[in-house]
Amino acid sequence: MRISTAVVNDQGKSLSIEKAELSAPMHNEVLVKVFASGVCHTDAAGRDLGMTPYPVALGHEGSGVVERVGDGVTTVKPGDHVVLSFSYCGHCENCLTGHPASCVHLNELNFGGRNFDGTHRIHSISGNDISTFFGQSSFSTYAVVDEHGVTKVPSTIDISLLGPLGCGFQTxxxxxxxxxxxxxxxxxxxxxxxxxxxxxxxxxxxxxxxxxxxxxxxxxxxxxxxxxxxxxxxxxxxxxxxxxxxxxxxxxxxxxxxxxxxxxxxxxxxxxxxxxxxxxxxxxxxxxxxxxxxxxxxxxxxxxxxxEGDAVPQLFIPKLIRYYQKGLFPFDKLIKFYDLNDINQAFDDSKNGNVIKPVVRIFN
CATH class of the missing domain: 3.40.50.720 (NAD(P)-binding Rossmann-like Domain)
Structure with a gap:
């Protein structure tokens, strides 16, 4: 399917909003319509440090609504509101003992640019591969994410607020x-x-x-x-x-x-x-x-x-939301919204300290 996504083509360059092709989700993956995504220092590192092969589609604090699921996905269904978090294998010793942020495959899954099966989901219009970031690349209209990277959240809260729970607030x-x-x-x-x-x-x-x-x-x-x-x-x-x-x-x-x-x-x-x-x-x-x-x-x-706060996102993010609902974790006070076309301004405002947590709205 055709999407719009924020891409960095070379180290240290500004992000550009480009049209791209997104492959359909595989059996263990979820297609998410992204409503918003937070800007995190790790996105700036992905832009500037070459931690993921260029070109790379950035964004890793996404939130949105499930559009489609692979035939092996059991934890979410179309229509569910979700927060996207880091990728982990779910099978290594650290994952199985409740520490997925210490997954032995964490770096390759989040910064290697490829999905679990070693292939790419995002491609340029000319057919070249574009690296995925943190298993999601959520500065995009749609994202394909492994089931491990998806956490179901209540639909009663503005979904555009919740993305930073997947990384910065969780950490x-x-x-x-x-x-x-x-x-x-x-x-x-x-x-x-x-x-x-x-x-x-x-x-x-x-x-x-x-x-x-x-x-x-x-x-x-x-x-x-x-x-x-x-x-x-x-x-x-x-x-x-x-x-x-x-x-x-x-x-x-x-x-x-x-x-x-x-x-x-x-x-x-x-x-x-x-x-x-x-x-x-x-x-x-x-x-x-x-x-x-x-x-x-x-x-x-x-x-x-x-x-990542040594968290299991599927358990911890709902806890943070409950704290928020009780007035104990008012993270909304940190957030300022930006349109997708103003994403580079959002990065600048984060760097200079003017804004605590910029959040880029993809769909209003």
Missing amino acids: GAGTVLNYLKPKFGSSIIIFGTGAVGLSALMAAKIIGLDNIIAVDVHENRLKLAEELGATKTVNSNQENVAEVAKELTKSGIDYSIDTTGVPSVIKEAVNVLKPSGTCVLLGIAGDVTFNIQQEIMGESKQVVGVI
């Missing part, structure tokens, strides 16, 4: 609720108050932590962080983060989360921890140098990377 909230599982009354410091950081913050408020510290350089984001539950906000251009943390907790912070990927910030996220504290890394980062004895091992600190 932040899941890191707190699924992975860290902090004790009631403990302390957490979150570096970076974008969509991932604010989702972690809202999850920390749900649990009831005594100290929820948000760190950023953008005053508009810090103001929203305070509104969403931060007990203390710190503009790191104006205050010393370590001194603030020490004033609030004499022995140090129990948990820290870095969403920035900035090496100096990562080091600070580790250094503010109390002995035996845990730092979770969520940002895309390069080399960071530590003195292992002095900064980590000598105080029994843990530094870990967590993908």
